[in-house]
Amino acid sequence: VPALPRELHITLPQECRVPATTVPVLHQVLAHYAARTPRLGVVLDKVTRPGWPGVEALGHDHFAFRTFGVPGLGIASLERVLLPLGYSRVHDDPPLAFPAKKLAAAWFSATDPAARALLPRVFVSEIQVEKLSPRAQDIIRRAAGWAAAAPAEEVLVQVTSALLTGTAPWPAPRLADYELLMAESEYAAWVLAHGYSLNHTALALHRLPPAASAGAASASAASADIRHFNAQLQAAGLDLNPEGGLVKVSPDALLLQSAVVADRLPFDFGCGARRDIAAAYVEFVQRLRLPQYAGLPADQVREEHLREGFEVGNADRIFESTTLAAGAKT
Numbered sequence: 565v566p567a568l569p570r571e572l573h574i575t576l577p578q579e580c581r582v583p584a585t586t587v588p589v590l591h592q593v594l595a596h597y598a599a600r601t602p603r604l605g606v607v608l609d610k611v612t613r614p615g616w617p618g619v620e621a622l623g624h625d626h627f628a629f630r631t632f633g634v635p636g637l638g639i640a641s642l643e644r645v646l647l648p649l650g651y652s653r654v655h656d657d658p659p660l661a662f663p664a665k666k667l668a669a670a671w672f673s674a675t676d677p678a679a680r681a682l683l684p685r686v687f688v689s690e691i692q693v694e695k696l697s698p699r700a701q702d703i704i705r706r707a708a709g710w711a712a713a714a715p716a717e718e719v720l721v722q723v724t725s726a727l728l729t730g731t732a733p734w735p736a737p738r739l740a741d742y743e744l745l746m747a748e749s750e751y752a753a754w755v756l757a758h759g760y761s762l763n764h765t766a767l768a769l770h771r772l773p774p775a776a777s778a779g780a781a782s783a784s785a786a787s788a789d790i791r792h793f794n795a796q797l798q799a800a801g802l803d804l805n806p807e808g809g810l811v812k813v814s815p816d817a818l819l820l821q822s823a824v825v826a827d828r829l830p831f832d833f834g835c836g837a838r839r840d841i842a843a844a845y846v847e848f849v850q851r852l853r854l855p856q857y858a859g860l861p862a863d864q865v866r867e868e869h870l871r872e873g874f875e876v877g878n879a880d881r882i883f884e885s886t887t888l889a890a891g892a893k894t
């Protein structure tokens with residue numbers, strides 16, 4: 565297993581009622597992701613270590629996974645792993661839906677309120693495979709169709725194994741199949757190649773103190789500032805997802821998100837073909853204080869006082885962080 569940089573570790577206090585295996589599982593997922601996300605290394609080396617030298621742990625706002633919405637897999641397959649690990653599904657009304665991308669999403673948070681600011685939320689999306697062309701459906705069924713026929717416990721073991729090893733529970737696809745899916749849905753092609761490997765972690769800027777270099781104006785701010793952070797990312801030579809502006813802002817203006825575009829890395833397709841394709845990316849989130857807590861002194865603000873959840877308009881743009889890398893020429 566690759567080593568996990570120290571500041572990405574998750575530490576829970578003793579009193580949290582979280583199963584003993586949860587943090588080791590999350591660390592394993594992160595270690596595989598960190599090893600195949602060179603841009604995460606740049607974020608740590610060039611931005612967070614120099615800008616926040618005293619900070620030992622960067623908080624994870626959320627992890628994100630992508631799946632095929634087929635019987636036995638999809639959001640439900642990760643739900644079956646997450647519930648025994650001490651997570652609960654959060655029901656959004658209306659549900660998170662992305663009709664143009666043929667995607668649906670759900671998210672999970674720690675069941676124990678004391679663990680909520682420490683364990684990452686988990687955002688899981690699925691592509692509505694039945695809405696794709698017959699040819700695309702055929703490719704996906706050849707890879708993922710086994711799950712419909714297999715006993716539930718077999719699927720659970722396969723999904724958990726893929727999660728822990730950063731792989732897919734099907735063989736490496738043929739390049740032609742990847743390209744056919746890519747022409748129709750970049751998301752579907754990504755899942756065919758990467759399966760249950762972590763799509764991104766989102767670092768919680770609201771849990772970081774203001775940066776010393778942000779200037780006097782921010783000295784009284786409650787946390788690091790996403791616009792300043794983005795400027796640091798750009799100064800480090802990282803390309804940010806520009807869709808809808810560098811900072812994606814929720815309609816209530818309390819959920820701010822940005823992302824570096826995904827790394828492009830060599831991938832070994834079936835039959836010996838090798839190509840550079842979009843891999844994982846890194847996201848940054850700043851949750852602002854809910855209006856009813858506007859008067860709290862900065863040192864008393866905790867995660868429960870901040871804007872919760874996700875936002876369709878933001879997520880729709882964040883999804884493009886892999887498209888932007890996949891389309892780039894090397």
Ligand code: OOG
Pocket residue numbers: 628629630687689763766821847874875878879880882883884
């Ligand atoms: C997920 C995109 C959405 C967010 O935080 O809203 C997202 C993906 O790219 O799979 O991460």
Ligand code: NI
Pocket residue numbers: 626628687764766847882
């Ligand atoms: Ni995200």
